[in-house]
Amino acid sequence: MPRCTLTFQLVYGNLSDIPTIKPWVTYAEWGKTYGDIMHLRIFGQHTVILNSIGVVRDLIERRSHIYSDRPDVPMVNCKMEWDFNGGLMPYGPLWKVHRRLFDRAFKPSASVNYRPIQTRKINDLLHGLLTSPMALKDHYRTVAAAIIMSTVYGYDITPKGDYFVSLAEDAVSKLSESIFPGANVVNAIPFLRFLPVWFPGAGFKRFANETKKLTRQMRDVPFEFVKKGMVDGTASECIVTELLTKFDKPLSDEDVRVIKEVAATSYAAGADTTVSAIGTFFYAMTMFPEVQIKARQEIDAIIGSDRLVTYEDQVSLPYIEAIYREVMRWRPALPLGVARCTLEEDIYNGYYIPKGATVLMNLWAMSHDPRKYKDPELFNPDRYIDSNGNLLPDDDMYAYGFGRRICSGKYMASSTVWLVIASVLSTFKIERKKDKFGKDIPLDDQYTDTLVRSIHLSF
Numbered sequence: 279m280p281r282c283t284l285t286f287q288l289v290y291g292n293l294s295d296i297p298t299i300k301p302w303v304t305y306a307e308w309g310k311t312y313g314d315i316m317h318l319r320i321f322g323q324h325t326v327i328l329n330s331i332g333v334v335r336d337l338i339e340r341r342s343h344i345y346s347d348r349p350d351v352p353m354v355n356c357k358m359e360w361d362f363n364g365g366l367m368p369y370g371p372l373w374k375v376h377r378r379l380f381d382r383a384f385k386p387s388a389s390v391n392y393r394p395i396q397t398r399k400i401n402d403l404l405h406g407l408l409t410s411p412m413a414l415k416d417h418y419r420t421v422a423a424a425i426i427m428s429t430v431y432g433y434d435i436t437p438k439g440d441y442f443v444s445l446a447e448d449a450v451s452k453l454s455e456s457i458f459p460g461a462n463v464v465n466a467i468p469f470l471r472f473l474p475v476w477f478p479g480a481g482f483k484r485f486a487n488e489t490k491k492l493t494r495q496m497r498d499v500p501f502e503f504v505k506k507g508m509v510d511g512t513a514s515e516c517i518v519t520e521l522l523t524k525f526d527k528p529l530s531d532e533d534v535r536v537i538k539e540v541a542a543t544s545y546a547a548g549a550d551t552t553v554s555a556i557g558t559f560f561y562a563m564t565m566f567p568e569v570q571i572k573a574r575q576e577i578d579a580i581i582g583s584d585r586l587v588t589y590e591d592q593v594s595l596p597y598i599e600a601i602y603r604e605v606m607r608w609r610p611a612l613p614l615g616v617a618r619c620t621l622e623e624d625i626y627n628g629y630y631i632p633k634g635a636t637v638l639m640n641l642w643a644m645s646h647d648p649r650k651y652k653d654p655e656l657f658n659p660d661r662y663i664d665s666n667g668n669l670l671p672d673d674d675m676y677a678y679g680f681g682r683r684i685c686s687g688k689y690m691a692s693s694t695v696w697l698v699i700a701s702v703l704s705t706f707k708i709e710r711k712k713d714k715f716g717k718d719i720p721l722d723d724q725y726t727d728t729l730v731r732s733i734h735l736s737f
């Protein structure tokens with residue numbers, strides 16, 4: 279096979295050409311000219327962008343032995359000490375240990391055990407929305423954090439200014455700011471990490487030093503809380519107590535460290551992503567009120583108004599399931615997934631892909647591909663429903679990624695988002711804020727451009 283370098287050499291040594299605002303949209307646009315697979319080169323670093331589901335299945339799934347590594351992001355791994363995070367870790371023996379524990383904690387049969395906690399916390403959300411609807415975003419941030427803190431650490435957070443949540447949120451927001459290609463110069467020019475903090479332009483080092491402290495605290499403080507509770511006999515049953523007490527062999531210090539890291543990664547990976555999906559749901563409901571009306575008709579017909587929706591109702595509510603699928607498609611929380619890296623060189627359809635290349639899956643492009651989704655910008659749950667009102671079998675879910683590093687928390691995440699959608703629609707009508715003349719105040723599509731994107735909502 280000819281070794282043609284896969285080269286759409288758009289940027290060579292010109293960082294400012296890398297889009298930092300909605301790069302997924304720009305990459306999808308470029309894809310119309312250059313195809314489903316594209317290559318960028320920044321200071322000699324190869325980045326390959328996959329714009330279609332076909333290419334993703336061929337490479338990320340069928341050649342997963344090559345495409346399951348993560349790139350080294352110097353700012354994050356080295357300087358901010360996020361290298362404990364199983365989601366960012368290189369593919370290898372340590373990642374496999376982390377992944378085994380994740381899968382044990384979040385596999386489908388384990389995830390159903392968290393439903394009572396999810397239900398309780400989502401009921402708290404409904405209560406919050408009833409008593410202070412203007413604090414909408416605080417309420418749904420709280421529900422995502424509360425579910426994870428309770429399942430992982432057996433800890434019930436306080437709704438405002440919780441210490442553990444503040445630690446984790448501060449550390450995670452710094453992570454998100456520094457991980458995007460093009461968003462932080464040190465990721466593109468690794469040698470910068472060796473400069474002293476006082477070097478002109480080395481402000482990133484100060485940023486990293488501040489963050490390091492937070493990262494350590496978010497990992498250690500809640501874990502120590504559980505350990506102390508286990509000694510005192512006050513710890514609630516949770517993922518950490520389960521892993522510490524039912525490990526398949528006597529625990530070494532290394533095992534305890536891994537359990538602590540898996541717990542901290544769950545918050546880092548699961549909180550903002552869940553918040554993003556719930557925010558998208560509220561946003562879509564204000565933009566497409568006809569969807570709310572149809573959903574309420576379904577809920578009224580199946581559930582009535584005497585009780586709240588439960589997980590047992592899931593199979594009887596196809597339209598709610600369709601809304602969930604559309605939320606995940608319309609505005610994926612991680613539009614470029616989490617970057618992969620090639621473990622070996624590869625040749626695909628005549629393209630040469632070097633070892634060590636960064637690979638981005640453009641989940642946004644795939645879920646907005648008009649060849650599969652007609653009018654992709656339209657929030658249209660009916661695209662998953664057949665003419666008899668039944669759900670179509672097509673439940674392709676791009677938002678959780680693919681292959682060996684597909685999201686470990688997807689079962690828990692999907693059941694949280696589903697129950698939020700069903701519960702809110704069965705109890706509330708969501709409307710835009712009105713101005714003093716009673717007219718709707720327009721809402722902009724104001725999503726952040728960070729790793730996990732979320733909407734700024736004010737109703």
Ligand code: HEM
Pocket residue numbers: 364365366377380384426543544545547548549551552555611612615616617677678679680681682683684685686687688690691692695
């Ligand atoms: C709606 C919510 C969520 C979305 C949209 C989401 C999406 C994703 C995506 C796109 C990836 C990268 C997958 C890949 O590389 O192919 C990922 C990885 C991951 N997610 Fe999620 N996620 C969500 C919630 C959660 C939750 C609740 C948890 C845990 C409690 C979690 C744990 C993880 C972990 C540990 C990884 C790294 C997997 C690895 O590298 O082996 N996620 N997620």
